[in-house]
Amino acid sequence: MSRILALVAVLCVVATVALGLVYAGGHSPGALDSWAEHAISGLGRTTLDVLVLPTEPFVLIPAIAIIAGVCAYRRRWPDAALAVAGPALALGLNTWVLKPLFDRWKEGILVYPSGHTVSLVTVLVVLVLLARPKVLTVVVGVVLLCCAAIGMIGLGYHYLTDIVGGAFFATAVVTGLRAVTPRRVPAPSAG
Template identity: 50%
Template sequence: MPAVICGLLALLLGLPFAGGTTPGAVDTAAAAAVAHLSPGVLRALVFPTEPYVVLALGLLAVALCLRAGRRKEAVLALVVPVLAILLTSWLLKPLYDRWKNGTLVYPSGHTVSLVAVLTVLVLVTRRVLVAVLSAVALLAATAGLVGMGYHYLTDVAGGTLFAAAVVLLTWPSPRREPADPAQGEHSFTTPGS
């Protein structure tokens, strides 16, 4: 259900801006909030969206899956972010036709690639620390993308929602295993692991 909600929100969020170049009030406020940051700081904030960083994080997710013997998840960790990126570039950007600086911007491809890989990492590791670090990386990247003028805030929000939707829709749900009476707890596994 969260995947469907994220997907619908991503699709709806872009509608008011389709075919245009004008920022919304929230976009203008976000740009003003980060306007004081220096170009060096903004470049550092955008760093998590660099292709080599996203690729390294994706390969880390694949390696973690293989190490745990979860081959199906390893394939998904590789394929699903690519699927999200391709859908964004070939379907959604032309469909929404929102432009900034001569480039289609909704939803943000930078954000889709980063969030897809980070969502996979959170699902693979199931660690709160990974979720927190992922959120920090996304917030930093958001400030950088808006501050550098690459995207409006709504582009980043749409990319975040869309990437999360694609990953959650395609990722196998953990299933609850029967309790081990010796340990007195339940464990979770992923189908096909």
């Protein structure tokens, strides 16, 4: 499992960098970004505000605390650490390394990769790795990400490509951390 997670992490880093290089130093949307903005343009402000809620710190910080708390209660210390370290590391790297490196701007703000997306997707990937049933967790996560993406694009926070880059980067960080985290091997059954 660690090798698969490491491969996913590497592929997501490559995708983040490749997409970032296409838009590095840019101030204008690409064709896909323009299409997404046009497709979403009819939604009202209230709807967009609701759709973007899953990316807000007042939603995500309690979610991280609950996930870490449940893991700690179950004495799953590496999982509790992943729930906290994944988002913290991803956000720190995104804010202080990737955004300045790729230098993509929108309305005076660095936007690639999307920090809103990194925040949300790190928590979602942690949930996918820890929760059961996984298929249901993935479906709920994809729906939340799509809703948040519509909200972020409609409110003018990000281009679609910023969101895709943020999703790749967040996935890379969490799967990479999980791949290198020592896992406790269950003891064989005595009876």
